[in-house]
Amino acid sequence: MNTQDTIISFAKKTISEEAQAISNLESLIDNEFSEAVQNIHNSQGRVIITGIGKSAIIASKIVATMNSTGTPAVFMHAADAIHGDLGNILKDDIVICISKSGNTPEIKVLVPLIQNFGNKLIAITSNKQSFLGEHADYVLHAYVEKEACPNNLAPTTSTTAQLVMGDALAVCLLNLKGFSSKDFAKYHPGGTLGKKLYLRVSDITAGNEKPQVSHDANVNSIIVEMTEKRLGATAVTDNGKIIGIITDGDLRRMLTNNSSFEGLTASQIMSPSPKCINDDAMAIDALEQLEEFGISHLLSEKDGTYRGIVHIHDLMREGIL
Known part of the structure; x- marks a missing residue:
C-alpha cells in the first residue's frame, strides 16, 4: 500500500471509529440525563463548566455553545479552580465537570470543594465508577471503548463524545427555553450569520440610490x-406605484430590436409586473427570490409605494451570498 492509500485508510478508520462511538452514546441517554437538563433549566444561576487538559478545551467550546443559545455559562479551568478561581462559582450555579477517567488529581481535589459549596455537580465522564462519577449528583455517561489514536492514548474519540454530549445538553435546553431564530440573532449580531438573521431589505435600500422614471x-x-444611480436598472412608477422595471438587458434588447429609439417611452421598453419584495422583509428572503427567478434586481415596496432596488451585488457585499 502506498503512502497516499495509507493516509486515506487511516483517515477513514478514524472517522468510522468515532462515528460508531458517537452512535453508541444514544443508548446512554437516560432519565439521569433528563433530570440534569431540567435542573439546569430550572436553575436561577449559571452553568460553570470545568475540566483539565483536552477536556478543558471541550468545556470551553460547550460554554460558547450554551452562551450563544440562551444558557448563561462560564468556563473554569480545573487547575485554576483550586488556585483561586473557585470564586467564580455563585450560590445558584450548577457545575459540570468533564473528565474521561474521572480520576485525575485535579478532579479529586476539586469535586469535594464544589460539594462543600452546596452546588449541584454534573459529570460528563467515560467512567461512571470513577471518583467523579461516584460523587456527582448526575452522571452523563460519555463512554468510549477506545481512542481513535492507534496507541489508545491521545484523547480523540473521548473528546468527540464529550463534545456531542455537551451539544445534546445545549440543544435540549434550547428547546425547553423555546429559543427562536430571533433570540439567536440577539447573540450573533456580527458576521454573516448575524446578517442573515437580522438584516432587512430596508437596511439595503436605505443606502442605495432610488432610480425611477415615469411611464412616458x-x-x-x-x-x-x-447611469447616475448606477444600479443597472430603474423602476417605472406612476404616482409612486410600481408599474414596471427597465434593466440594462431591456435597453440592449430595445437597441437590438429597433433601428431608432426616437419616440420610444418607458412603458414600451419596461418589463411589466416586476418581481417585488416588501421593504420590511429579511434580506435573506430577497436572496431566495433572486435565486428562484434567476434575476439580479428586486424592487422594494411598502404599502404599495416604491422604496428602492435590491441588487444581488448588495447581498454579496453584505456577505449574505
Whole structure:
C-alpha cells in the first residue's frame, strides 16, 4: 500500500471509529440525563463548566455553545479552580465537570470543594465508577471503548463524545427555553450569520440610490437615470406605484430590436409586473427570490409605494451570498 492509500485508510478508520462511538452514546441517554437538563433549566444561576487538559478545551467550546443559545455559562479551568478561581462559582450555579477517567488529581481535589459549596455537580465522564462519577449528583455517561489514536492514548474519540454530549445538553435546553431564530440573532449580531438573521431589505435600500422614471419618460432620460444611480436598472412608477422595471438587458434588447429609439417611452421598453419584495422583509428572503427567478434586481415596496432596488451585488457585499 502506498503512502497516499495509507493516509486515506487511516483517515477513514478514524472517522468510522468515532462515528460508531458517537452512535453508541444514544443508548446512554437516560432519565439521569433528563433530570440534569431540567435542573439546569430550572436553575436561577449559571452553568460553570470545568475540566483539565483536552477536556478543558471541550468545556470551553460547550460554554460558547450554551452562551450563544440562551444558557448563561462560564468556563473554569480545573487547575485554576483550586488556585483561586473557585470564586467564580455563585450560590445558584450548577457545575459540570468533564473528565474521561474521572480520576485525575485535579478532579479529586476539586469535586469535594464544589460539594462543600452546596452546588449541584454534573459529570460528563467515560467512567461512571470513577471518583467523579461516584460523587456527582448526575452522571452523563460519555463512554468510549477506545481512542481513535492507534496507541489508545491521545484523547480523540473521548473528546468527540464529550463534545456531542455537551451539544445534546445545549440543544435540549434550547428547546425547553423555546429559543427562536430571533433570540439567536440577539447573540450573533456580527458576521454573516448575524446578517442573515437580522438584516432587512430596508437596511439595503436605505443606502442605495432610488432610480425611477415615469411611464412616458424617453430613452435619453431613462439612460441618464440609470447611469447616475448606477444600479443597472430603474423602476417605472406612476404616482409612486410600481408599474414596471427597465434593466440594462431591456435597453440592449430595445437597441437590438429597433433601428431608432426616437419616440420610444418607458412603458414600451419596461418589463411589466416586476418581481417585488416588501421593504420590511429579511434580506435573506430577497436572496431566495433572486435565486428562484434567476434575476439580479428586486424592487422594494411598502404599502404599495416604491422604496428602492435590491441588487444581488448588495447581498454579496453584505456577505449574505
